[in-house]
Amino acid sequence: EPEVTQTPSHQVTQMGQEVILRCVPISNHLYFYWYRQILGQKVEFLVSFYNNEISEKSEIFDDQFSVERPDGSNFTLKIRSTKLEDSAMYFCASSAWFSGRGNEQFFGPGTRLTVL
Amino acid sequence: SQQGEEDPQALSIQEGENATMNCSYKTSINNLQWYRQNSGRGLVHLILIRSNEREKHSGRLRVTLDTSKKSSSLLITASRAADTASYFCATDAGYGNKLVFGAGTILRVKS
Numbered sequence: 030e031p032e033v034t035q036t037p038s039h040q041v042t043q044m045g046q047e048v049i050l051r052c053v054p055i056s057n058h059l060y061f062y063w064y065r066q067i068l069g070q071k072v073e074f075l076v077s078f079y080n081n082e083i084s085e086k087s088e089i090f091d092d093q094f095s096v097e098r099p100d101g102s103n104f105t106l107k108i109r110s111t112k113l114e115d116s117a118m119y120f121c122a123s124s125a126w127f128s129g130r131g132n133e134q135f136f137g138p139g140t141r142l143t144v145l
Numbered sequence: 146s147q148q149g150e151e152d153p154q155a156l157s158i159q160e161g162e163n164a165t166m167n168c169s170y171k172t173s174i175n176n177l178q179w180y181r182q183n184s185g186r187g188l189v190h191l192i193l194i195r196s197n198e199r200e201k202h203s204g205r206l207r208v209t210l211d212t213s214k215k216s217s218s219l220l221i222t223a224s225r226a227a228d229t230a231s232y233f234c235a236t237d238a239g240y241g242n243k244l245v246f247g248a249g250t251i252l253r254v255k256s
Contacts (some may be wrong), residue, residue, distance in 0.1 A: 074243035138187035
């Protein structure tokens with residue numbers, strides 16, 4: 030069964046460093062998302078991406094964050110200068126929205142980002 | 146703001162019993178989705194119910210949706226120890242839109 034994959038599973042970085050989190054969405058999906066979950070808290074929406082541009086972004090997704098679909102299969106989240114409060118589990122999701130199907134979003138296993 | 150809120154926050158039952166979790170939200174939605182998360186792991190999609198549906202079944206799962214009360218329930222029948230996990234509802238207000246997650250219900254099934 031097709032699934033969303035994410036790499037790495039765990040990333041440790043120093044404050045102020047740039048990180049890139051990678052995702053391979055399900056191949057026939059059209060919408061892509063990043064969410065994050067700070068330990069013990071709710072899953073929070075960061076950004077949605079469709080047709081090679083951002084559809085919607087949350088207040089969390091400030092100028093330090095960017096997304097890209099560089100090659101038609103990967104979907105990346107870059108954090109330019111990490112802060113301690115960026116430590117969280119980051120989930121990529123994708124959905125094959127089309128009329129009558131509904132927006133079922135399938136999530137990857139997550140990347141645990143630890144900022145020291 | 147649209148927001149799913151689950152209750153109870155935690156539920157502990159014996160294997161074989163049924164588990165019911167509830168979710169309330171505040172605004173109109175296109176659909177509502179339920180997810181399971183095992184400790185420290187990813188989110189597994191369980192079921193999606195559209196705003197024009199009232200009930201949906203998938204295996205041992207039964208989901209109801211009452212749009213007049215802005216609430217949904219997830220019933221797991223004949224629970225197993227492997228059902229131990231956190232369960233989240235998430236609401237979707239539009240095409241391709243973000244999901245807004247509730248805080249979740251922690252379910253523990255004792256064998």
